[in-house]
Amino acid sequence: MASRIPFALIGPRALPAGATVVFFAVLITVLLLSSVSCVREEDxxxxxxxxxxxxxxxxxxxxxxxxxxxxxxxxxxxxxxxxxxxxxxxxxxxxxxxxxxxxxxxxLAAPERSGFNLLAWIVPVVIVIGGFGIALITIKNMRKSATQMPPTSAELASASESEDDLTDYLAQVDRDLGIAPKTKTQSKPNASDEAKS
Incomplete structure (x- = not known):
């Protein structure tokens, strides 16, 4: 159960194996740094x-x-x-x-840990934990959106219909502006035109 704790918020197999190592390295570093400040006054x-x-x-x-x-x-x-x-x-x-x-x-360089001053000690911790939570949720959502199903045939059909509508619209704009789109017959010179020249 203890090895599953880092995955509680984002589900199993969400983090690659290398990320687990990084997680535990950060955890050990934090624990070591916090133990440094636990030196007794008498020592x-x-x-x-x-x-x-x-x-x-x-x-x-x-x-x-x-x-x-x-x-x-x-x-x-x-x-x-x-x-x-x-x-x-x-x-x-x-x-x-x-x-x-x-x-x-x-x-005092640091506020006392009582009363209203207690907020100065609690708020930064809450902000850091909230930031990690937001980052984990964002990563989870990004992975979820990356693994979504490809578009269905109905979605593809509606996309091709909208493309046809766009082509019709652009042709109408060209007609309204007086720009005649080149047709296949206009783009090729006639044989009679070639004979005259």
Whole structure:
């Protein structure tokens, strides 16, 4: 059953064997990348934690920069305060709370995962999943339309009738414009005309 999961939305045999390999490669990559962010706070050294926190706190006077990437004096002071609080034994959450109390919630580089800010975390995931769903449905419909039956004899007959109607219409337009279509007798010179010349 587990091997059939990727085909649940688009049916069996819809994806070639190579696509299954790609699917599982992407799945493994996503799982590996998500496990990288699951490092426990206790497993990091104080310097690593300081660097991590500096990347999660915004510079209050710089536009769109964290204190890790800013060279402003206040950013340097904030980095020193982070190291000081880490040396005192504070957790990452306590240090963030310290800066939130002092500067407001805008100091955090990423919004908190609660209340209205939760939308900032959920909406991108929903958009990506929706995009994959739309892509799968589109691929399924494209394959379905490519495998549709050829036209029936009735459809072919109506197509030839419409072609005859078009020929009649074009002949009528030529007559109305005074353009006489060449007939077979006009295109061949007469034997008497050849004798005169």
């Amino acid at each position: 990091l050294s104080l310097e690593q934690r300081a660097h991590q926190l500096a990347g999660e706190l915004m510079c209050p006077v710089c536009d769109g920069q964290t204190i890790d990437g800013s060279s402003a004096q206040i950013s340097q002071d904030m980095r020193a305060k982070v190291r000081e609080r880490l040396d005192a034994g504070d957790t990452n959450a306590e240090i963030k709370d310290y800066f939130v109390v002092r500067y407001g919630s805008e100091i």
